Amino acid sequence: MFHLSEFIFLGGFIVFIAAILVLDMLVIDKKAHEVSIREAGTWTAVWITLALAFSAFLWFKGDMVHGISSFADLKAVASAYAPHLKLDPSDFEASLQQYRHYMTISYISGYLIEKTLSVDNLFVMMMIFTAFGVGKNEYQHVLNWGILGAIVLRFVFIFLGAAIISRFDWVLLVFGGVLMYSGVKMFLDRNKKEEMDVQKNPIVRLLSKTGRIHTQFEGDRFFVRKAGRLLFTPLFVTVLVIEFSDLIFAFDSIPAVFSVSLDPYVVFFSNIFAILGLRAMFFLLAAIADRFRYLKTGVCVLLLFIGAKMLIHEWVEIDAVTSLCIILAVLVASIGASLLPQRKKA
Template sequence: MELSEMLFLGGFVVFIAAILLLDMFVIDKKAHEVSIREAGTWTAVWIALALLFSVFLWFHGDMVHGIENFSDLQAVASRYASHLKLNPDDFESSLQQYRHYMTVSYISGYLIEKTLSVDNLFVMMMIFTSFGVGKNEYQHVLNWGILGAIVLRFVFIFLGAAIISRFDWVLLVFGAVLVYSGVKMYLNRNKKEEMDVEKHPLVRLLSKTGRIHPQFEGDKFFIRRAGRLLFTPLFVTVLVIEFSDLIFAFDSIPAVFSVSLDPYVVFFSNIFAILGLRAMFFLLAAIADRFRYLKLGVCVLLVFIGVKMLIHEFFEIDAISSLVFIVSVLVVSIGASLVVKRQTV
């Protein structure tokens, strides 16, 4: 990792940390049940921030890698976008081409992560219901869940990038996993997901310690009884959500690598998608029944992305075509949900 990349990444992480701290300890300090209007407003705010970052990449994306001359550009492109035809006699045009490629890849990755997150949000709803978490505490749990998800994404993405750079055949494994996940999701699309809390492996592991407190204590994660530190059900809920996100990451991160091998672009798109998950959760919880075809769209996207990774050695689906397909799937699945009368999908 170059010094310029480390500095930019460090600045980005500080910026994101500042936003999260402001959100967690100032804006949403008081626990409350989030309304549809509030959720919609914050969803729009997070989307606007993500789009503003895409504007930055469009005009100044080279700052991420500290590109100052054609040699720098060629070195970066050879690692992450070897298919681009750069002109050594026109540095500015070549630089602009790479910036635009970064931007399109970022937007595609953002949309993929957002779309795939829908299935994870349904799992979160199931976890809250299974643990009997009060609606006033949803926000508190999701705050820490999202913070943990960001840390996991950082580790997974840069570790994944390092593995791919050494063993490019891993992309074929990722592709096969995504096709399998898409087909499996389609076959199980009408099954009602349920969770037996006591049989969850993480709960069983914590139960063996004898440190799980049997009831909620407001928004507290820990409580001390007879000199012993105990985990409240709220803390266990956070851990289970993190566990589910860990499993979800095995699909979502390889999917974003299908549109860009640049770990920074993958990381940025993931983080901006995750930041809006909490607001999206409350919005989706209220209108989930209206978008019954969205899960079918997720299945299609997983299969498409998996196939794209499997055939990349023989046929390259360019970034613009991928973005058009992703947007088309979203528009069709959402449009069908609003227009077609309810029936078994």
């Protein structure tokens, strides 16, 4: 059950995010250009700082999200999203602080999960850009609209998923099974060279039937009018294909974040801050992707852990702090192993 205070906070958060996106798209990146490693690194740091600043807000004022003003409010929220917490009715402030800290740790865990799983999606984006022959100057333009679409999809998927989970607990077992399957499949396919046949893509085939695909790029334009007909440029088709790939990716990433929190607001906040930094992360990863050869293996291990956690949650409760430590350990191990010098083949 949603309360007015939650809608007000969510509305304010969406307005804040929309303002950032408008500033980013219309002012900061108004002129198309190829993003350097230095610029990508700077913006990655900016987005990470914003994400950490929001975690600090949750640590001290997280109760504002749900408008908690009494122990009865706190108990109702905790019963819905964190029933394992042991709250003390005689000490409202300590219980409130306990829930704030739980929200913060869950948010950070969700943020790290989304960031890590996004790595595989970024590789797919690189493949799409190459397959469609998009110029590097236009990467920003496409990614901006791709991120905007991803935010809308996340909003729908997360709150729809939360509503389903609240009614049917067994859905978590389905999510766990899907994540375990994805982890095994990704591990088995980790060394396969992925290629994309543009003509066989379902989005391209669907649009081709309309006869409205323009064969040439027209700068950063998505549409062009020829002989009185409105045609889709290859850049617009690229955006749609990226949105479609993100839709598929969401079937793994969103259930994964639900493994650390059932609070749809925490899941949404962690997803959005992770997505906002994707564009900068894309340019950074594109330059140094070859150096992180074990990162995909780390993603596989993370999916297996999250899937197993969801499958056994009825019998074994892995608390938020332990989950965060395991996630960090997997990330550090995969990045550390990638940075080790490779043995030369005989």
